[in-house]
Amino acid sequence: MDSSGGFLVQVYEQERSGLLRFLCARCGDDAEAEDVLQELWLKLDGLATGPIGNGKAYLFRMASNLVLDRRRGRMRAMQRDRGWIAEEAGGEPEAPEDRADPAQPADEAIARQQEAEVLHRAIAALPPGARRALQLYRFEERGQAEIAEIMGISRSGVEKHLALAMKMLRNALSDCGAYGSAASLQREVKQ
Amino acid sequence: MNTSQDIFDRAAHWHLASQRDDMDWDAFTAWLEADPAHARAYDEVSLADAALGEIEPPAPLHLAANDDPAQPVARGGWYRWAGTAIAACLLVVLSFAVLRPDAASVYHTEGQSMTVTLDDGSQVVLAPASELTVDGDQLALSGGAWFDVRHDPDRQLVIAAGLVQITDIGTRFDVQAAGQDVRVAVSEGRVSVRSEHLQAPVQLTAGRQLHFDGASGRSLAAPVEAASVGGWRSGQLTYADVPLRLVSADLSRYAGVEIEVPQAMAGRMFSGTLTIDDGNAAARDLSQLMGLGLERAGACYRLVDPAD
Known part of the structure; x- marks a missing residue:
C-alpha cells in the first residue's frame, strides 16, 4: 500500500463509526450500509492517489459515490425491466452515428436516449445564470470558485445557480418517470 | 409541493x-x-x-450570462411546440411519397397480401390493406409487411414507416405501421431503427421488437419470440403486452373484423395468440382472453367492460 493509501487507512480507522452512521442514513438500510463500508475498505487497499488534503472529506465522498453507483445500477435495471422508456419527442436531432453503441441492449439505449433528451430540454429551459453555471461546471469542468470568477458573482451565488439547475434537472427526470420504482424500492426497504 | x-x-x-x-x-x-x-x-x-x-454538452449559450430573460422563454417555447415538429416530419414523409410518383413503384393491397420482389431478389410480403412504395433502395410502408432481405454490403435498404426509418443488414423482419404507431420485430439478423425522435438509432437483434408510439413519442423495446414474427402470413397474430387499440387495428387489417375499443380501455395490454382466418372467432377469443364483454354494434363489434 502506498503512502496516501496508508494515510487513508488511518483516517478510515478513525472515522469508521461516523462513516457507518453516514452510510446507514444515506442508504436507508443498515445491511447495505455495511456492504458499502466493506466495499470502501477494499477499495482503499491498493489505492494510489495524489496528495490528499482532507482525508475525512475524501473518504466520505468516496462512500457517497459508491452508494450513487449502486443507485445508478438500480435505476438502469428498473428501466430495463420496465420497457416503456422513451417519451415526448422533440429532442435536438443529432448525427445518430455519433451516438450509437451497438453493443448496448436496445432498451437501455432507449433509456439513455430519453434521459439525454429530457436533460437537454431541461437544460435549455434553465434560467440563463443557472444554465451558464451548469455549462461551466459540468461541461467545462470548472470548479465552483473558478465559476464565481468567470461569472463575476459570489461563491454562494454560483451555488445557488447550480442548486437550482440540479433541482430542475431532477424534476425533469422525475416527471418522465426516470426514478419510478427506484424510489418506491427504497420506500419498501425503509418502511 | x-x-x-x-x-x-x-x-x-x-x-x-x-x-x-x-x-x-x-x-x-x-x-x-x-x-x-x-x-x-x-x-x-x-x-x-x-x-x-453521459450526455453530449448542450449547445453553448448565444448570449452573455446574466442578461436577456427572453432567451429561456423562447427556447422553452420552441421545445413545447415539439408536437408541431412531429406533424411537420410526418408531412415530409408523406409529401416525399406524393411528389415522386414517377420514380417509384407503388404496391397497394386490399383484401389479399402480395409478394413484391425487389431488384436484388429481396422479398417483401405486403399485408392486406397496406401500401409499399419502392424507389430504388428507399422504401416507404404504411400497413404491414414482412421483409426477407438479402445481405449486400454495397447497398442499404431504408424503409420509412411513420416517423421512423428502418435500415437492414440482411435479415428477416416484420414491420407494422398503423398511423403513428410503428412496430418492428426481428426474426433473423439485425436491423437499425432511427427517428428524429430517438437520439440514437436502436439496434434490434433477432428476437427483439420495438414499438414506436408517434403520438407520445415513446418507444418500447421488448423481447419477442422469433418464430412468431410475421405470424400473420400463416394465419396467426401473437402478442406480448400490446395495447388493445393496436390489436384491434391488426384484426381489422388481417382478420377483416372491426372491433371498437372504447377509449378507456385502448391502452390495456393484451398478450396471447389470435387466429385470423375467422374474424368473428378472433373477436370472441380476444374478448374472452381479456375478460371483456363483446357487443354487436352494427357491422362491427364493441368491447365492453363487464364492470361498467
Missing part, C-alpha cells in the same frame, strides 16, 4: 457541497437521519447530476 421542493433544494446544496473539501459530513448525516425522504431526494438529485456525465 413547496416543502418537497425545499427538500430538493436542500439536497442540491448538500450535493454541491459534497464535492468540496469544506463539506460538513456530520451535519449532512444529521440531515439525512432527520427524514427518510431526505435520502431519496438526495439520491434523485445526485442521479440527475451523474446523468449529465
